[in-house]
Amino acid sequence: MTDQALVVFDGVVKRFGNFNAVERMDLEIRKGEFLAIMGSSGCGKTTTLRMLAGLEAPTEGEIRLAGKRINDLPTWRRDTPMVWQSLALFPFLTVRENVEFSLRMRGVEKAERKKRVDKWLERMQITEFAERNVAHLSGGQRQRVALARSLVTEPKILLLDEPLSALDAHLKVRMQTVLSNLQKELGITFVYVTHSQSEAFSMADRVVIMSRGRIEQIGNPQEIYRAPRTRFVAEFLGSSNVFAGMVSAANGDALRIVTPSGEFDVARNPAKALIKGDKATFVVSGDRVQLTNEKPAGGVNGMEASVVGEEFVGATAVIHLEGADGLELKAQKSHDELERLNLMPGATIWVSWRADASHILPGE
Amino acid sequence: MNDFNRNPLIDLALRLYIVLAFAFIFAPIAASFVFSLNVDRFPSLPLGGFSTVWYEAVYADPLVWEGLRNTLVVGAVVSVLATALGFGAAYTDFRYKFFGKPFYLALALLPPTIPVVILGLAMLAFLSNVSLSGEVHSVIIAHVVMCAPFAMAICRLRLSQMDPSLEAAAWNLGASEWMAMRHVIVPFCRPAIFAALFITMAVSFDEFAVSWFVSGLHETLPVKVLGFLQGQVRPRINVIGTFVFLASITLVIFAQILLMKRSSLPKAGSNAPELVP
Numbered sequence: 184m185t186d187q188a189l190v191v192f193d194g195v196v197k198r199f200g201n202f203n204a205v206e207r208m209d210l211e212i213r214k215g216e217f218l219a220i221m222g223s224s225g226c227g228k229t230t231t232l233r234m235l236a237g238l239e240a241p242t243e244g245e246i247r248l249a250g251k252r253i254n255d256l257p258t259w260r261r262d263t264p265m266v267w268q269s270l271a272l273f274p275f276l277t278v279r280e281n282v283e284f285s286l287r288m289r290g291v292e293k294a295e296r297k298k299r300v301d302k303w304l305e306r307m308q309i310t311e312f313a314e315r316n317v318a319h320l321s322g323g324q325r326q327r328v329a330l331a332r333s334l335v336t337e338p339k340i341l342l343l344d345e346p347l348s349a350l351d352a353h354l355k356v357r358m359q360t361v362l363s364n365l366q367k368e369l370g371i372t373f374v375y376v377t378h379s380q381s382e383a384f385s386m387a388d389r390v391v392i393m394s395r396g397r398i399e400q401i402g403n404p405q406e407i408y409r410a411p412r413t414r415f416v417a418e419f420l421g422s423s424n425v426f427a428g429m430v431s432a433a434n435g436d437a438l439r440i441v442t443p444s445g446e447f448d449v450a451r452n453p454a455k456a457l458i459k460g461d462k463a464t465f466v467v468s469g470d471r472v473q474l475t476n477e478k479p480a481g482g483v484n485g486m487e488a489s490v491v492g493e494e495f496v497g498a499t500a501v502i503h504l505e506g507a508d509g510l511e512l513k514a515q516k517s518h519d520e521l522e523r524l525n526l527m528p529g530a531t532i533w534v535s536w537r538a539d540a541s542h543i544l545p546g547e
Numbered sequence: 548m549n550d551f552n553r554n555p556l557i558d559l560a561l562r563l564y565i566v567l568a569f570a571f572i573f574a575p576i577a578a579s580f581v582f583s584l585n586v587d588r589f590p591s592l593p594l595g596g597f598s599t600v601w602y603e604a605v606y607a608d609p610l611v612w613e614g615l616r617n618t619l620v621v622g623a624v625v626s627v628l629a630t631a632l633g634f635g636a637a638y639t640d641f642r643y644k645f646f647g648k649p650f651y652l653a654l655a656l657l658p659p660t661i662p663v664v665i666l667g668l669a670m671l672a673f674l675s676n677v678s679l680s681g682e683v684h685s686v687i688i689a690h691v692v693m694c695a696p697f698a699m700a701i702c703r704l705r706l707s708q709m710d711p712s713l714e715a716a717a718w719n720l721g722a723s724e725w726m727a728m729r730h731v732i733v734p735f736c737r738p739a740i741f742a743a744l745f746i747t748m749a750v751s752f753d754e755f756a757v758s759w760f761v762s763g764l765h766e767t768l769p770v771k772v773l774g775f776l777q778g779q780v781r782p783r784i785n786v787i788g789t790f791v792f793l794a795s796i797t798l799v800i801f802a803q804i805l806l807m808k809r810s811s812l813p814k815a816g817s818n819a820p821e822l823v824p
Contacts, residue, residue, distance in 0.1 A: 236719055237718075237719075238715055238718075238719070257718070257723075258715075258718045258719050259718050259719070259720075259721050259722055259723050259726075262721075263719070264719060264720060265716070265719050267712045267716055268712075269710050269712050271710055271712035271713050271715075271716035273713065273716075273717075273731060273734075273735075274735070275734045275735060275737075276734075284717070284720050284722075284730075285720035285721045287730075288717075288720060288721035288722040288726055288730070289721045332720070333720075336721070
């Protein structure tokens with residue numbers, strides 16, 4: 184454990200009956216970082232957060248907060264406030280009473296309570312609604328009340344469970360900025376659970392990607408995006424094309440891999456030593472492949488594929504393709520580029536990419 | 548639905564049906580009210596003339612006052628006890644998952660489905676066995692058993708409207724379980740708790756059969772009414788009937804108002820326009 188670690192998950196396991204929600208998790212959460220835990224529903228991300236908040240007890244292992252074991256500490260004795268997906272504002276209380284709640288529960292005296300609540304109402308720009316019932320606020324205002332209510336005790340860590348999922352797109356981006364700035368100004372740790380890649384990648388210093396109760400990869404957003412570790416991560420991030428095969432030649436920096444779709448030149452990955460005969464999986468990001476009607480000139484990897492369909496994504500389009508062996512491929516291209524191609528469903532087209540556009544998955 | 552899609556005949560028939568249904572229900576009560584203010588000895592038409600003589604007779608009768616006192620004491624105590632029990636049972640259902648829970652719920656909601664005569668007999672047999680029969684508290688015990696399921700049903704309905712995260716949020720913000728109960732669960736359920744108080748009081752107020760079995764000399768008003776009827780039919784019955792009806796319907800209306808005032812809380816992040824950036 185480093186001095187930097189505020190929270191440590193040490194071999195934490197959580198089982199519900201026969202279901203393993205979280206399996207052997209080792210994770211350090213650093214002081215003052217914005218950590219996003221991302222994964223699809225049921226991957227264990229929310230369970231992880233709830234264990235940290237004290238709403239679930241780990242079945243095995245130990246959770247330490249600031250060096251102290253907190254496994255058996257009830258949630259009301261931890262200062263690990265959480266912002267809920269539903270916000271869970273108290274509907275029978277005013278904005279001020281909601282924000283004041285945790286101070287009242289902790290027996291802070293009245294004058295001090297008022298001072299601190301006023302400060303946070305001011306800070307979250309909700310002073311003018313202080314005496315209003317929370318039912319009469321808009322979505323964005325309610326978010327601010329929820330944040331003020333959690334932060335009023337000035338905790339060292341704030342837990343957020345998909346708090347933006349119910350907002351419309353515009354408000355979501357605006358609240359992302361609010362959260363990001365708030366975290367930088369306060370310098371406290373934010374642990375943010377989400378299934379949204381854009382939320383995680385735009386706000387977090389580090390991202391944890393989970394699947395089936397396991398951590399698939401931890402890293403900063405660029406790292407994860409550029410160098411996914413496993414097939415799951417590559418597929419979760421979207422437009423990657425995944426090829427699995429066997430190393431047929433390994434000379435210096437050059438590597439050839441035989442797959443059911445053909446034999447390709449692949450750049451070496453320093454994170455994965457490979458020799459001839461090893462199994463290997465590599466990905467080619469959808470925006471780095473070329474599409475041509477004719478077989479491309481030598482020096483690049485290429486394969487034939489038939490067009491399945493076209494998906495419109497704003498300024499670009501994603502072309503879905505299928506190789507002769509049934510491999511699903513995706514290519515992301517601008518509309519201009521697509522005009523000179525024959526993209527009738529069923530048409531055959533050449534997919535090509537340079538060796539350095541490929542990335543070997545070190546975790547496969 | 549648009550007006551031009553409606554058949555005026557069916558519309559009219561439905562309205563008539565509603566009016567008739569209400570007339571059928573309320574005609575006897577209305578008649579009782581009218582005859583309570585009629586000077587004649589027997590309820591017959593044409594009416595004899597307006598008079599409050601029967602009200603005065605009831606007012607002057609010490610037996611009626613004693614019955615009323617018993618009814619009120621029983622009603623007040625029963626409503627508090629039954630609501631407390633019902634709320635506890637509803638909260639148990641809301642909060643915990645345990646083996647045999649469907650059985651627990653069935654048992655808790657069972658009493659109103661038992662025929663009152665059987666319930667009354669059983670109560671009498673049991674209470675006299677443990678030397679608790681024939682007193683005011685016997686009626687209280689019996690009525691709590693009968694009323695608690697109503698209170699439970701009302702509180703369960705309210706709890707089912709609660710965001711399940713609300714209680715955990717309170718714990719997370721530093722409230723112990725007791726504090727969360729006091730500062731979150733009870734305030735949230737307050738309308739339902741008051742509604743349950745009124746409904747259980749109304750049920751206890753009207754209840755006759757079980758009271759008749761277990762009350763002994765400490766008769767409640769409905770039991771007294773039977774006594775009067777067995778003696779002689781006099782318009783005093785109409786007076787008491789009117790009074791009991793008004794008391795009950797007032798309690799029920801209070802309860803309905805409380806239950807209809809649901810929290811109009813929009814879901815998190817509704818797209819209401821934001822007033823400040």
